[in-house]
Amino acid sequence: MAEQLGFTIRQRDIRPLDFILSLIDALAGDGNCDTQADLHRKFNELTGLNVSYRSWANQAKKDALPTLILWLWVQCLEIFSRKVMAFDEDSPFSEFEHILIQDGSSQAVYxxxxxxxxxxxxxxxxxxxxxxxxxxLLTNNLVRVQLTEDTRSERDCLPHCQHPWPIS
Incomplete structure (x- = not known):
């Protein structure tokens, strides 16, 4: 997928899997990762390579990196999620086409x-x-994902729904 998205053009020392795993390790670690230089050091530590900062930074600034990370995240969700709800045809709940749940989780940043x-x-x-x-919940799919400032109301992030009945 890294090749299809344009993240990997030529196979070099900085392989996509190693790059992503080092980012995850550094950002989910002990909280001592404040700069790009810290991410670069973590990459070299994890891989045992001695890649220059410039080479590493050239990979980090590629436009395809966020898309690759999002694709990997969706793959993980598909692999690790399971069907939450299912109803028999006789159940009154079988009439529903969608049952949506929404939540927000906050995280401090730099x-x-x-x-x-x-x-x-x-x-x-x-x-x-x-x-x-x-x-x-019925299709076990994400409908919407948004990353916003913590001060934004969760109500602003609800998806637009069409209701069969008027809501006042």
Whole structure:
């Protein structure tokens, strides 16, 4: 998929899997990763290579990287999710085409991002993001995923639904 998305054009020392795993390890680790240089060091540590910062940064700035990460995330969701709900034809719930659930999870981010991503608890976390996810329980699919500033209301992130009855 890295080749199809344009992340890997030629096979070099920086392989896509190693690159992504080092990012996950660094960002999910002990919280001591504040700069790109820290991510680069983690890559070299994890792979045992001595890739220059410039070579590593050229990979990190590729436009295809966010798309590759999103594709991998969706693959993980498909692999690790399971059918949550199913109803017999006789069940009154079998009449439903969709049952949506939505939730948001907050995460503090680097304080210097407080202008773009203000946090609700500005004293503790001046910068924070919230991942809003809407899922259809009947089809076991994600309907919508948004990453917003933590101060945005979850109500703003609900998907537009067409109702068969008027809502006042």
């Amino acid at each position: 304080d210097a991002l407080k202008e773009a991503f203000p946090g609700r608890f500005s004293t503790v976390s001046p910068a924070a993001v919230e991942l809003h996810t809407t899922m259809d």
